[in-house]
Amino acid sequence: MATYQDIVSKPTPLAPGHRMCAGCGIPAIVNSIIAASDKPVIVANATGCLEVTSTIYPFSAWNVPWVHLTFENAAAVAAGIETAYKALKKRGKIKDDVNIIAFGGDGGTYDIGIQALSGALERGHRFLYVVYDNEGYMNTGNQRSGATPFGADTTTVPAGTKSIGKTQWRKNIVEISAAHRIPYAAQAAAHNVVDIYNKAKKALSADGPSFLAVLQPCTTNWKYDTALTMKYSKLAVETNFWPLYEIENGKVHINYKPKERKPIEEFLKGQGRYRHLFKPENRYAIEEFQSLVDEEWERLLKLEESGAKL
């Protein structure tokens, strides 16, 4: 098994010199995932944080072939690359094997890109789709997405005297992906590089499409100190807000079960987007948040225990 040291010592396909925010976890996520590939990688990138900060013309931070077309179609572009690869291989025009990885944010994945993603998963293209999930349209300044959690303050659904911010729970993008009967779908978080790496390894060795959702705490719009990204990623897992699990050929396996789950307040506190929940009149929302987290965790445990195929 690869150690943390092994992974971070590998060459970085996403080179230093990009313009991501201080404290952003995206570079570590991207490099850990690509490090898991034993074949050359081609990247298709949706419009979003990663794209706008890594390729400001005439510069590129990418040491691997990379393409960006638009916001909602990274899965379709990746499908096109994969099909071209099959065609050119068949016709003897290329020799090497490759892995094709699409990266999109949660806006480009859960929302505007879900159709292209669904189509590509259903057709069975052999590629890995990665969503770096910072729980909103963070590149454009914290607008609500289908990934934004309950109670968060966003610019399009702000907290106010008559609002706690978002009142819906987030979509379950991992289960949506798994419902396409793909061989591998998993959830990981920015702080656990070894887990990300191992999941990427499994995903890239799957015979078909694979999907990986990685929590990417956003220092800029979750509004916390830039040094605390990994702390919040870890708290998301320790509170069961963001369980680390995988769905392999339909079967759920939870990769990490906290010995004692921490109360959700520990994840929420210190984040500017949840500050309003700590007002006396909104405390009920924290209780509701806690019960939503616990319900989801219980459901996940049952899915794992049952051993049934999703």
Place this chain on the structure above:
Amino acid sequence: MSVYKPLTGAQATAEAMRQINPDVVAAYPITPQTPIVEFFAEFVANGLVDTEMIPVESEHSALSCVVGAAAAGARAMCATSSQGLALMWEIVAATPGLRLPIVMPVVNRALSTPINIHCDHSDTMGTLTIGWVQIYSENAQEAYENVFLALKIAEHPDVLLPVMVMQDGFITGHGVENVKVLDDAVVKEFVGQRNPDRYLLDLEHPYTIGPLALPDFYYEVKRQQEEAIERAKEVYLRAGEELAKITGNTYPYFEEYKSDDAEAVIVILNSAAGTAKDAIDELRAEGRKVGLIKPKLFRPFPYKEYREVLKDKKVIGVLDRSISFGSYAPVYAEIRNALFELDHRPAMQSYIYGLGGRDIFKSEIKNVFEELLSGNVDSEKQKYIGLRG
């Protein structure tokens, strides 16, 4: 040896695609384009081509897949119509800036609303400003040959732009004609292989395509794109000369039909030009000096060449199968623009016809000529042919 086959326009297009045998084709059904991808899918199913086909979930993804495949180094194609073209518009607009040589046949159909599956040109005329080379086809024969022409232009190193090849929905697309089909081997040699100088699957040379360009560079990228489409004018003629050697046909910017000595000329593109030719033949038999200019290459638009052939005409009527709401109709606007430099401009009249697939008759085109010759024209007024009163 070329052979004559009874083919619909859609079938003829699929036949051209079969002979090209692209690396990748993305397919999504949209009436009246659907038979193109259906016929092509049959070729794949029966091993007549070894193309990898992607049956996508939308038109947006159709062109997105094709862009991904082309960026990866493949020769990739898709085809569309109307609402499909509208849905993929974002990618249609994004493709030329990537300088990817993609050929996309478009079967013209009216745009919603009201929903209508029949022919007019509102779909492709809506995409004039975004950088695709556009070639229009009168019939199945032209639709077939223009696919080869388009491929040569798209992949020419001086151009590297996407090209649309148009034909009229149902009228051409579903109408059967006797099409002269080239020998497979001849086409194979003509189209050759795509040899991109940079592509994603060239793993030795990692390549970033589609970066963010801010105010310091976006402008220059767009200027280069404009220079490329201007170069497509010359490349169109050269590619046409090459194609002429195997087809025996010619590929001028526009077809001149009995227009040389004509006093009244109409400008009309795609299938209605055929009807116009019949009307002209009958009027000529009566001694009337009438003729036709049928645009073929519409983007880039060869203004100077139009000016040269139209400068001495007494009167010009331009028939558009789409409206440019709130302004002059698209073909009319171009012809009008082409004549600006003249000191003495011909009289001009703009006509709209055939929206949503309404038929246009020979008698109506004859009436247009009567009106033009009578001098009852107003260059600022749009008239409507065949409109219920």
